[in-house]
Amino acid sequence: MNLSVNGDRLLARLEELATIGAITGANGERGSARLALTDEDRAGRDLVVSWMNDLGLDVTVDVVGNVVAVMSGFGDLAPVMTGSHIDTVATGGRFDGNLGVLAGLEVIESVIEAGVQLTRPLAVAFFTDEEGARFAPDMLGSLVYVGGLAPEVAHDIRAIDGARLGDELERIGYLGGAPCPGAVPHAFVELHIEQGPVLEAEGYRLGAVTGVQGISWTRVDLVGQSNHAGTTPMAMRRDPSAAMMQIGALLAEIVAEVGDPQVGTIGKIDLHPNLVNVVPARASFTIDVRHTDESVLVDVEHRVRAGIERIAAAHGVEAHCESLARFEPVDFDERVVALIESSAASHGVPCRRLPSGAGHDAQMLARRCPTAMIFTPSVRGVSHNPAEMTDADDLVLGCQVLADVMLELTGHKGIGES
Amino acid sequence: MNLSVNGDRLLARLEELATIGAITGANGERGSARLALTDEDRAGRDLVVSWMNDLGLDVTVDVVGNVVAVMSGFGDLAPVMTGSHIDTVATGGRFDGNLGVLAGLEVIESVIEAGVQLTRPLAVAFFTDEEGARFAPDMLGSLVYVGGLAPEVAHDIRAIDGARLGDELERIGYLGGAPCPGAVPHAFVELHIEQGPVLEAEGYRLGAVTGVQGISWTRVDLVGQSNHAGTTPMAMRRDPSAAMMQIGALLAEIVAEVGDPQVGTIGKIDLHPNLVNVVPARASFTIDVRHTDESVLVDVEHRVRAGIERIAAAHGVEAHCESLARFEPVDFDERVVALIESSAASHGVPCRRLPSGAGHDAQMLARRCPTAMIFTPSVRGVSHNPAEMTDADDLVLGCQVLADVMLELTGHKGIGES
Numbered sequence: 001m002n003l004s005v006n007g008d009r010l011l012a013r014l015e016e017l018a019t020i021g022a023i024t025g026a027n028g029e030r031g032s033a034r035l036a037l038t039d040e041d042r043a044g045r046d047l048v049v050s051w052m053n054d055l056g057l058d059v060t061v062d063v064v065g066n067v068v069a070v071m072s073g074f075g076d077l078a079p080v081m082t083g084s085h086i087d088t089v090a091t092g093g094r095f096d097g098n099l100g101v102l103a104g105l106e107v108i109e110s111v112i113e114a115g116v117q118l119t120r121p122l123a124v125a126f127f128t129d130e131e132g133a134r135f136a137p138d139m140l141g142s143l144v145y146v147g148g149l150a151p152e153v154a155h156d157i158r159a160i161d162g163a164r165l166g167d168e169l170e171r172i173g174y175l176g177g178a179p180c181p182g183a184v185p186h187a188f189v190e191l192h193i194e195q196g197p198v199l200e201a202e203g204y205r206l207g208a209v210t211g212v213q214g215i216s217w218t219r220v221d222l223v224g225q226s227n228h229a230g231t232t233p234m235a236m237r238r239d240p241s242a243a244m245m246q247i248g249a250l251l252a253e254i255v256a257e258v259g260d261p262q263v264g265t266i267g268k269i270d271l272h273p274n275l276v277n278v279v280p281a282r283a284s285f286t287i288d289v290r291h292t293d294e295s296v297l298v299d300v301e302h303r304v305r306a307g308i309e310r311i312a313a314a315h316g317v318e319a320h321c322e323s324l325a326r327f328e329p330v331d332f333d334e335r336v337v338a339l340i341e342s343s344a345a346s347h348g349v350p351c352r353r354l355p356s357g358a359g360h361d362a363q364m365l366a367r368r369c370p371t372a373m374i375f376t377p378s379v380r381g382v383s384h385n386p387a388e389m390t391d392a393d394d395l396v397l398g399c400q401v402l403a404d405v406m407l408e409l410t411g412h413k414g415i416g417e418s
Numbered sequence: 419m420n421l422s423v424n425g426d427r428l429l430a431r432l433e434e435l436a437t438i439g440a441i442t443g444a445n446g447e448r449g450s451a452r453l454a455l456t457d458e459d460r461a462g463r464d465l466v467v468s469w470m471n472d473l474g475l476d477v478t479v480d481v482v483g484n485v486v487a488v489m490s491g492f493g494d495l496a497p498v499m500t501g502s503h504i505d506t507v508a509t510g511g512r513f514d515g516n517l518g519v520l521a522g523l524e525v526i527e528s529v530i531e532a533g534v535q536l537t538r539p540l541a542v543a544f545f546t547d548e549e550g551a552r553f554a555p556d557m558l559g560s561l562v563y564v565g566g567l568a569p570e571v572a573h574d575i576r577a578i579d580g581a582r583l584g585d586e587l588e589r590i591g592y593l594g595g596a597p598c599p600g601a602v603p604h605a606f607v608e609l610h611i612e613q614g615p616v617l618e619a620e621g622y623r624l625g626a627v628t629g630v631q632g633i634s635w636t637r638v639d640l641v642g643q644s645n646h647a648g649t650t651p652m653a654m655r656r657d658p659s660a661a662m663m664q665i666g667a668l669l670a671e672i673v674a675e676v677g678d679p680q681v682g683t684i685g686k687i688d689l690h691p692n693l694v695n696v697v698p699a700r701a702s703f704t705i706d707v708r709h710t711d712e713s714v715l716v717d718v719e720h721r722v723r724a725g726i727e728r729i730a731a732a733h734g735v736e737a738h739c740e741s742l743a744r745f746e747p748v749d750f751d752e753r754v755v756a757l758i759e760s761s762a763a764s765h766g767v768p769c770r771r772l773p774s775g776a777g778h779d780a781q782m783l784a785r786r787c788p789t790a791m792i793f794t795p796s797v798r799g800v801s802h803n804p805a806e807m808t809d810a811d812d813l814v815l816g817c818q819v820l821a822d823v824m825l826e827l828t829g830h831k832g833i834g835e836s
Contacts, residue, residue, distance in 0.1 A: 195646055196646055196648075196649025197645075197649075197651075215648065217695070227799060228614060228775060228801065229685055229775075230706075230708050231614025231775035231801075232614055232681070232799060233616060233681065234673060234674070234681055235678075236619060236799070241683070242666065242670055242684070244663075245662075245666025245667050245670065245684065246667050247663075248663025248664075249663050249666070249667035252660055252663065260651055260652070263647065263651065264652075267659065267689065267694050267697060268693055269692070271685065271686065271687050274685070274686050275685050275686055276686050276742065277683070278683075278685050288647045288695055290648050358648045358649050381649065381650060383646065
């Protein structure tokens with residue numbers, strides 16, 4: 001098959017969608033703020049749905065506002081689906097999510113224009129509240145789509161601004177009638193920006209995503225004794241700050257020992273009372289560790305927990321650990337990953353296999369059907385920021401590979417039965 | 419000499435002064451809030467001055483509101499002076515500062531009552547804004563008294579609430595006419611609660627304070643690169659939080675290696691943006707190190723600075739260090755310290771030599787005349803808190819030792835020429 005996507009049309013749609021909820025970055029960069037189920041999200045949805053309708057697709061809206069557009073005329077045949085999200089964080093860029101949705105639209109339009117005869121339909125979807133920036137958890141819409149969360153539970157979730165999700169769906173006109181869990185696709189492939197620095201740093205224009213890292217977030221509360229920083233000899237202290245520093249140094253050691261792709265971050269720290277000359281009474285901090293292999297992640301968690309207990313005891317402070325989030329790693333389908341690599345090779349473009357460090361809708365779909373993702377590079381790894389950037393050539397290349405893989409998947413007879 | 423102080427009278431005055439600006443602690447403890455030069459401070463001053471006048475002392479108020487009360491009838495003979503402060507922090511206890519002033523008053527009243535014939539006068543003073551809780555720096559009044567800061571500079575200092583120090587002095591009626599630097603005493607001895615846990619923990623009722631630790635406060639700003647905690651491999655990070663943890667662990671190692679009385683504290687930390695899943699862009703934290711030996715303190719500062727530079731470079735983060743405060747250690751007069759020990763021995767009470775980890779007015783007076791301090795224990799080391807507590811017997815014992823030492827100092831012919 002030799003179908004070329006229309007890069008200019010893709011880029012024009014990205015530009016037009018970005019004008020809705022437009023914001024400006026520190027250096028004049030153009031970004032978007034379309035928090036889930038706000039008026040801006042509604043306007044973005046309306047625009048994309050109008051494009052779906054222009055192509056004569058069967059557009060359905062489900063009970064949590066996920067929108068699925070399928071090529072008509074194929075009866076009940078399960079579609080090869082692509083999709084992503086069009087909600088953004090408050091300081092969003094133009095490409096995160098939007099690229100995957102508009103590239104899917106572009107693939108379908110190119111197929112229709114070229115009159116390609118398919119054995120099964122293509123579909124493009126956008127899922128509600130992928131970012132989780134307004135309603136927790138993130139990837140909410142795709143989670144409900146695959147049956148991981150009941151719609152009525154989702155409806156009762158409150159936004160950071162207090163609004164109820166079900167009410168907001170109704171308010172913006174996206175409380176649809178299609179049931180969840182939704183129909184299972186034949187296969188799913190998502191195009192997304194990397195949101196990390198690896199591809200650019202290593203000179204790749206394409207990534208074949210092998211899975212999503214498992215995530216473990218822990219909040220650690222260390223409770224000691226507030227004391228005068230001058231009058232309290234070291235041996236008489238119960239200093240949670242000193243204990244935390246030692247835990248932080250241990251975490252770095254463990255992460256270094258395990259090596260790539262293990263990552264570990266202490267991103268949030270709150271001392272109390274947080275004064276220069278007072279030994280703190282309390283140190284609260286978070287530990288974020290991620291790995292693609294569940295057994296490694298569990299082992300790292302155990303080592304970190306044991307270290308926390310040992311170090312806390314040595315400092316005479318109490319340690320309380322609470323799991324804030326825990327997701328097992330997701331492995332994508334090797335056959336779909338291989339199709340991405342084949343497409344890249346056919347275009348003479350080197351492609352790097354890598355795991356995703358961030359969560360994506362595709363990891364939810366992977367529970368139900370063969371799934372993988374295509375990454376395009378993020379300049380300097382910047383995302384969730386108006387400065388988010390991917391070169392236009394790379395956007396179009398990613399869309400072309402998406403087209404190749406979707407068309408291959410329509411003919412992939414065995415893949416639906418896995 | 420065999421003079422006994424009146425313990426009940428001392429305790430009654432402590433109780434009465436504590437009713438001014440009375441506050442209540444978490445468990446019903448009674449404390450005081452008399453921030454410097456507020457209406458509460460004025461009321462406290464007025465009460466103590468009325469007691470000074472009742473004893474027929476010559477009371478002078480100087481240009482920064484320090485109040486000195488000297489026994490009359492000795493012409494120009496330099497007095498043996500005691501004193502402390504009656505301002506408090508916002509969450510003050512009943513004893514911090516107040517004990518030293520009211521014990522001095524008690525010593526003088528006892529001497530007058532007993533008709534002791536002295537060769538030189540006794541004096542008791544309270545100094546303005548020792549706590550520094552309203553006007554920086556702390557020990558402001560005694561600093562001006564010894565000539566360390568010009569009165570007109572002090573007058574222009576602004577409070578945390580914006581008020582000008584000179585205006586506040588005038589407003590509460592304590593902008594006096596006595597010049598600063600003030601008259602040099604023959605000797606100075608200050609009674610104070612320890613504000614630390616050492617005496618109680620080791621079973622001592624008395625401390626002979628050999629000096630004040632040198633203090634070094636540094637603010638460290640580490641600037642790295644904010645990144646996604648999932649998508650950024652460890653090798654591509656410039657993580658100021660990870661660098662800080664390693665610096666904290668190093669500080670603990672250095673402090674442990676130097677050993678007592680070295681102390682080191684990281685009491686204040688601010689990460690930006692302080693989110694669980696974001697590698698911080700910036701970590702700002704403070705390092706408080708103290709030692710009684712200036713050369714050791716300088717060495718520790720150098721080792722910590724070198725460690726910061728090495729660790730920051732290894733993490734690819736920029737490090738900026740700023741000195742927030744730096745005071746050299748103060749050595750008290752060995753002869754005065756020995757007099758405290760002799761008095762303790764005469765009462766059959768073991769007395770521990772120790773440095774002060776906190777700052778006190780006596781360290782300013784030590785620049786001008788032979789000086790030392792007497793410590794009484796602080797239960798659990800708690801201070802700057804309504805729960806601040808010293809047993810009544812220990813308060814009275816401290817006052818008795820103060821009386822003994824002041825009387826000895828009046829006859830100490832050589833000591834004035836040191």
